[in-house]
Amino acid sequence: MSVGIIMLVHTALGRAEQVARHWAASDCPVVIHVDKKVDNKTYREFQNAIRDEPLIKFSKRHFCEWGGWGITAATQAAAEELLHSFADVRHVFLASGSCLPLRPVDELKEYLDARPRTDFIESATTSDVPWTVGGLDIERFTLRFPFSWKTQRRMFDKYVAFQRKLGLKRRIPKGLVPHMGSQWWCLTRQTLSAILEDPERPKYDRYFRKVWIPDESYFQTLARQYSANIESRSLTLSKFDFQGKPHIFYDDHLQLLRRSDCFVARKIWPHADRVYETFLTDGAGAMKRAEPNPGKIDRIFAKAVERRTRGRAGLVMHSRFPNEGWENGLTCSAYSVFQGFTELFEDFEPWLAKATGTQVHGHLFSPERAEFSSSQTVINGGLSNAPELRDYNGAAFLTNLIWNTRGERQCFQFGPMDTQKICWKLSNDPNAQISVITGAWAVPLFTANQNFSDLRREAARLQKIENKFLYKLRNPYAKARIRIWTMAEFIESPMEPLQTIIDEIGNAPQRRLSEAPKMADLTGFGQFLQNLKNQGMHPHLMGDFPIHDDPITPVKKQRKPYLVK
């Protein structure tokens, strides 16, 4: 009889009875505290049901409210009862009604027998714990909390703010250093009785009565006063989510619990029949004798908290709709936008697809239709190329496209002839790689067979639109990776910028580009621009084009052959 169990119970009494009997069957005395919120009739029935078991006793009932003193008072009462009634108990293990022993009780006994002087209680100074809810750590000990956090939340917050503002503080009793930690501990008789029989106890109790969540700090602080050997960890596997409430284990966690090698887990869903059945039949020798290893469970629950607080980047759905600025990624992965490249190069799209191995679309935001790669009418995720559907929510269209094609980089063309609503989103998205050759929209006009006055009007319109887009790209809040060249600048040495862009996309093996896309024939383009100027429309986005000198003169001079005689 080395271990005694204190069980704090408030619901699922049937399960509590099952577990209590399980402990008692292995010679562990149990003292049960039932919350006073449970009505007397239910309580009496519960008591009668366990009457036949001499190792199970009940302690005086207290009202237990989360965050209040009741739980601590209940623990004290039960601990006194246990130490008093069962003189040969050496370790006292605090558990709740929804705790479940995962390993045979004998193993726990052996484990504790081998460490007769060790107190297992998680106990850390306030500055060292990251898990506090509501940002209260040391303030739990120095402020007053007359309002309930659960039911009078607004008053609670207001009163805390009020005390902070006025600088009101309670004095911590001399000699105490506030420590906090998991509510579930396992203390030796020596330490526990020293805490309970301390002549100063009335003073400490008076103080802790008004501390917030004293069940996480009372024993944790006082154990530091008396214990010779504290091992600061809990033997109870218990995971908390971001609101500070424990994660619950279900039947589908069975394998996970088996592999955790922990002695006791909380909290188990009362209807998890298979879990209870598996661990309460004593043939559970399947568990090997090993040090507790809750690593895998840790990871699963840490992931759950991460999902709840940060979510999946670039996902917009019916339970994740972030406010502006809180998206944690406007889109889910990197993509490239090209403006002016298809105009300047005749075969840019197939060339780009070949050079980078990415999916290359045409003008996704063209007014006629979304030009998906290989002229598909519908693409990943059922995204349609109908312009009305796309423009109904252009930003969502882009987010969806990038989300639907996760794992494959997307490239698309953009230009002043496209619908422009998406511009702000593009410039603000860190995932966007935007490359612009300004003024290249003039090339199709230059080759078009149209009346010059129409061309002039169109050129003026496009230049205006592109100017606006450039303005958005150059605003100080733009987060995209943006490169802008004037057309004159670009065609001087097109390979270099192309190489940079493609290296950045980084899909293809790193090597020098061997072939460039074929550039449109620009003979006479300078004159065309001059004509526009002569008509009073000044195309300035292309940079400086000489009028007569045709810009590209890549004609290589034949070197004279050396002849060696």
Place this chain on the structure above:
Amino acid sequence: MGIVKSYRLRLQRKRWRIRAIRKRRELEPIRNRTRQIKRGDIFLFSTMRNEHVRLPYFLKYYRDLGVNHFFIVDNDSTDGGLEYLSEQPDVSVWHSQNSYKRSRYGVDWLNWLQLRYAHGHWCLTVDPDEFFLFPFCDTRPIRALTDWLDASSIKSFSAMLLDMYPKGRIDAETYLPVQNPMDIACWFDSGNYTIEKNKKLGNLWIQGGPRARVFFPDTPEKAPALNKIPLVKWDRRYTYVSSTHNLLPRGLNLVYDEWGGEKASGVLLHTKFLNTFSEKAQEELERKQHYSASVEYKAYAERLAENPDLWCKWSEKYINWRQLEILGLMSKGNWA
């Protein structure tokens, strides 16, 4: 939100409640088994008309999920559905001959029944062609979810409507009683949904999916809403406002996270597109009892005459809830 606006919403909520109370007279109880209900039971509410063929599987699906009692309003069925329902041991059924449209598409009737019976219970409000999926629904009953929601102080749970469709013509395969409709209509669109926020009531407004893609490519604003909040811990002060798309008080509509995280959510598999559909569309067009002068049914009828294949190369085939969670159509949130 200002005091004026909040007071207006309060008045609106009261108005819907009074309307629901008035409309109770349109309901004639056929079998009232509500004396069987126990504390903590989980309820299902539904209105239906001529859905007999769907009923056996529908009831089985939700019984397996762990629903304890069904509350069904039958809107003048002529196919024997009413008789079938009144024989079921866990179904309370009411009958109404009155206008579906004038009861605001059944909302008033159900609001009344919920007001009367559902206080303090978890309520699932779904149509007979909707199948509720939640995270871990293959290994945990619905009570695991509601217990967790209770423990987390969450009062309402979102589930987006996901339109399911067969490959090929909608009427190619005949749906038989007891058959799983998802065996026929097993395809869905995974990533073409658009979301906006309803500033007034705070709910999200979701459109898209195959219906927007095929029936409303030119007028996407007319495409039907897909946001639903079918699971609510009912209080007699609550009312559904428009179908199960939104509720009052408006706090119940905040089923999404606004700070980048994901709240737990589910999906309603919508198996409207079976062979029964064309017939129904025709009938509804004549009855004119549906939303916005049945604009939806008009659009369907037009397209249905052509070639009603909703399937495309990029349709996804339904496997299980985990697939939907990976695709981003639902989320486990912090439930693990």
